Amino acid sequence: MATNPMTQFEVYRIGPEIKIGAFDISFTNASLFMVISSLAILIVFNLGSKKNSMIPGKIQLLAELSYTFVSKMISDTAGSKAKPYFSFIFSLFMFVLFCNMFGMIPYTFTVTSHIIVTFVLAAFIFIAVTIIGFIKHGFGYLKLFVPSGVPVVLLPLIVIIEIISYLSRPISLSVRLFANMMAGHTMMKVFGGFVISLGIVGGWLPLSFSVALTGLEILVAFLQAYVFAILTCIYLNDALNLHH
């Protein structure tokens, strides 16, 4: 059957083919898990905010803890000016986290293990942050590429390096998440394959490894969502509070 560790990343159509012009926008398994993740987030947080009891219940506590967690993360890294972008970063963090976590259930599809998804998110963040930076500081935003206290001789080199690092932000952001998710899931699949092929005699070692990897992958799923969100906050901080 699916012994190739890469088959789990294959996208296939669910239902009929939908086309707008030349573009194929059919509903796929990837779309299904995007919808499931978003719905799960909305259901959890709707239940968590429905009634306000003085002593919160489990779901309410979960929702409020997530809220304070993200809000603290933003205020710690980007300061109070980043408050208008709270909803976006919250949605982003929750979306990535839920997609990662749904991917940990066997036989599911991991939305964030596709470079195109993470790249679209990262590119959107990059463009939005750049626009915010230019709106807030005008052309003064270009001072971001000229760090203070650098000798004049080194300045051209430093500016080029800064520009390259700035432009590579969306790539590094998207590849980090995508590569982490893909590598983890591939590794689990490989070890799962070893369990089957080594059978009842030798399969215990890869099985125990697989169990340990599951724990690690759940940690990575949370950590990568956190890293994605906190890097967004850091980029936003550069755009909002320009001090270099």
Place this chain on the structure above:
Amino acid sequence: MIKKYFFQLIFFNLFFSKEVFAAKSGGMPQLNPEFWVSQIFWLTLTFGILYIVLSKFILPKISANLELRKSQIQENIEAADKQRQDSESKIKEFEKIILKSKSEAKNIFKETREKTLKDINSKKETLEKQINEEIKKVEKEINELKKTAPQRINKIAIETSSEILKSLLGTEINNSSISAIVDDLSKKNGNKYYDN
């Protein structure tokens, strides 16, 4: 024998698994652009809806809930503080009242003690006065009695001696001679009877 089988089994399995992985390995499905547009479309759609619903409906509610709880807790803390202060001031009042009543009780005790002492003293004085007066009166009477006693005794002695002589001698004897004798005797031995 068993050992040999065991190793053969493991070896064979490893060999077999390698065959399986080698046979079907294709490229990365992620780099196949067939469904890229679909993924971008659905990502934009789902994430857009998620963002709008979260930011318009759910997050403001959670924020309001948190704020409300914070303010309620603050209010409760303030109310508790106020009540604590109230009870503290009441305790102080209570202590004051107790102190006051204690000092009042002391005063009352002192006053009554002094009053009774005064009473006792005045009564004592009047009693002493009365006693003194009585004593003086009695002394006076005694003194008077003492003064009149010799004369009376003399008289009695004269009368009794004249009676005794009359019965003995059978004749009347002149009282004046008897009284002269008695007077003489009393003068002589008076100091013996009346230690004046």
